[in-house]
Amino acid sequence: MIPASALHALISGNQRLLGITRRRIAASRRLLNPAFGLSGGRVSPEEDALRLSIRERLATGGLFWASGHSHMRRGTGRPCDVCGKPIGNDSLEREVIGPRNTRTAISHEACWTIWREVCRDMQRS
Numbered sequence: 001m002i003p004a005s006a007l008h009a010l011i012s013g014n015q016r017l018l019g020i021t022r023r024r025i026a027a028s029r030r031l032l033n034p035a036f037g038l039s040g041g042r043v044s045p046e047e048d049a050l051r052l053s054i055r056e057r058l059a060t061g062g063l064f065w066a067s068g069h070s071h072m073r074r075g076t077g078r079p080c081d082v083c084g085k086p087i088g089n090d091s092l093e094r095e096v097i098g099p100r101n102t103r104t105a106i107s108h109e110a111c112w113t114i115w116r117e118v119c120r121d122m123q124r125s
């Protein structure tokens, strides 16, 4: 059973996704017609896609809410649970503890930051 507050967060998240999709459609139109030029965005298309993917996985349970404890260590070469790319030992890996200590996930530091932001945004709305 999903609590009502979580449902509201999911609905709001979906509405935001719809907004992102509409902006992407508008951006694609600009790309197709050079006369309109390119408008600068705050977020790169890659980050935008990652945020979208995080929202989808939060909604379907593929990712948990990144609100618990975490710790850092040297990368182990395993894939990041957020972006799917390996976390090499030349970078830091964050192990994130899921709700009630039932799950863990690993991520790049930058991916964890975005994951947390998406969670906060969805909880706020």
Ligand SMILES: [Zn+2]
Residues within 6 Å of the ligand: 080, 081, 082, 083, 084, 085, 107, 108, 111
């Ligand atoms: Zn990553």
